[in-house]
Amino acid sequence: MQMKDLPEGWQLIQLRDAVTKVGSGVTPKGGKESYQASGIPLIRSQNVLDGVLDIKEVAFISEKQHRQMSSSAVYAGDVLLNITGASIGRSCVAPHGIGEANVNQHVCIIRPTAIITPQYLNLVLCSSYGQRLIDSYQAGGGRQGLNFEQIKSFPIPTPPVEQQRLINGAITTWDDALKLQARKLQQLRKRKKEVAFRLMSGTKRLEGFTGEWRNAILSEFFARLTTRNAVGNTNVLTISAQQGLVSQTRYFNKSIASEEVSTYYLLNRGDFAYNKSYSAGYPMGVIKPLTQYDQGIVSPLYICMRPITNDGGFFEHFFEIGILNRGISRIAQEGARNHGLLNVSARDFMELDVRIPEADERRAIAEVLNTATKEIRLEEDKLAALREQKRGLLHQLLTGQLRLS
Template identity: 30%
Template sequence: MTDTKVKKSGLEFEVPEGWDKKGLQELCLKPIVYGIVQAGPNVSEGVPYLRSTDVGGEINIDGLMKTSFIIAKKYSRSVVKPGDIVFSLRGNIGETSIVPNDLKEANLTQGTARISCNPYLINSHFLKYSLSNSEVHRSIIRLAKGSTFQEISLNELRKIKVPLPPLPEQRAIAQVLGKMDEAIQTTECLITQKELRKKWLMQNLLTGKMRLKGFSGEWREVHLGEFFSERNETRHIELTLLSIGQSGIYPQDESIKKDTSNADKSKYKRICPGDIGYNTMRMWQGRSALSDLEGIVSPAYTVISPKENADSQFFAYLFKTPKLTHLFWRNSQGLVDDTLNCKFKDFSIVKVVLPQTREEQTTIARVLQIADQEISLLKSKADKLRKQKKGMMQVLLTGKVRLKLN
């Protein structure tokens, strides 16, 4: 790669020597058009069409709606074929997808537009990346108008300027970014596999269907009150205010949510490492988390402290399972879901089948923690790859860095 200085000013920018700038319509074989205005009811054996919600990433062919052949024929001007780019005009404005080879023919709606690239001028994959690059994408968003909903007009879209390197360089850039996409997709597939494996482990280990080596005793049905007591300690205003969310328990000042806590925190409850905090009105929705911090939480939460026979990490996993959330719902008090409360007295009488020893609880929890760590590492890897790709797009698609071609 070699560095090249590029100047820019608003929507206009200078491009490196050997590059050009052209409007989208100049790069197309056919007019940029939108599609069907009224597609009518879904016709199972009809012609598939693409809505704005279908655009972004790979097109899910099996999930496409279909219109009648009569309606499709009226809109023959907006037929899309493999290799065409579908552009979202509204909603997720600027999102794009390339029509795959398996989708031999389809149509559009009023919320999507067809961009049929002239292969002698531009590579469709290069253009797709260019349209999603921050500089071009920002110009697209700025041109969107509308009071009820935002939308970019076809006239504005047709005039969008994109930097245009020679075709060999376009192909090389698209290939490099395509490799990044492949790496991201492979990592995301591994994440999905690991998450499914963790789900399977939870379904089997937390129910006793599968036993880990070294454990054989029968599980027994017990009340949760035999394993937890309520911590109802208040007037600890000197402690850090904590927030309980899906990702765990963390200081409120690290939360992206607005702080809606009361100025008077004398009634806020103390929570300690190893305790579990749960939303008293939302325990049946799985709103609970294990704490590794000491602090105070809103009175809207119930804080439970494990007894000597309980491994709180094991129970943190158990409380997220569908069976347990259903039991919490059944034992909550209230006339309708929005007023249900699972106070400690209700929580404590819930019956569950559990291992006889804390050692087995701890071993099960450790297996699930390892599964979580594997998922976390892969998610971190995927994030790094996405950031790396974003950085590469910013320099390759503007010509700030040039690829050396063979």
């Protein structure tokens, strides 16, 4: 962005000329062992989200450590910017009422002067302009880290303060709409999960179905899939709990697969894969079908299988709500975890017990849940459209193409 591109009355200023502080903290002596159950909040990169400070799982340090780290004390109105790691570039404003707090070395404090409001500066950093700026300082696009001199040199398009406040007010209104839509989505997902669990566990029966459920094993409904990638497919997939089986390049913005992928398993649309990685909210891993591509390949660390019955998508919902977790926990070897993976053998997995209704009831349950899924996806599309519209509006406001009065 050049000065000639800005409206009359705007300035393109280096951040150093509009702040009284750019700096971060340190890891307290003793590292994690020094954290306490209560005390002074220590803000880390996982607490700084896009435009929001999330302190639900904040660490705490002692008042003595806080005093020793006085140069990195946080005050209301400070802009907090993640400067290292995968979350580099996320920023938020420390809210009023934050009280005493501190940051570690991964979070930079930017303290603006009266020239620029904290809310406006945060909007610039969160915008596509700000993110491109941050990317431009990363050698090779690796986004490994920012230093303070780089941050101070950021060119910030700066309108008069009153215009900054109007811009922030307009975006706040948009954010309120986004929050309402996100809350609606959350409620729909919660409702679907509750209905799915009741239907899948048999505590609620659909009208017209009274037959007894039976005990079976997973291999009655799936055949284990071990087809190697002999066709040279290069669509390497990974499992996301939210997005399902997706391309690695789309999920990570790069491929993290081995150069040699001929040993990877080849999946067709409708096949399932089980990622044995455990994570928060998914202690027994994730099982997802391939729905977004006709074919793809996955690491041989995954357990893959192909449906041999027509259940109308019943098992996609069955796996999604975690009914298999208890069984997986039973067959996983305690204490034997390799590279973050549960030690679950394919043979034991395919022999897991399932309590199941007959085929016609499975298809009826799937139809109910498929309808709920379609409703959720419509609302997800609305949320995505709102976010895209906000990005477009923010770009117009930050470049002065759209003036508020």
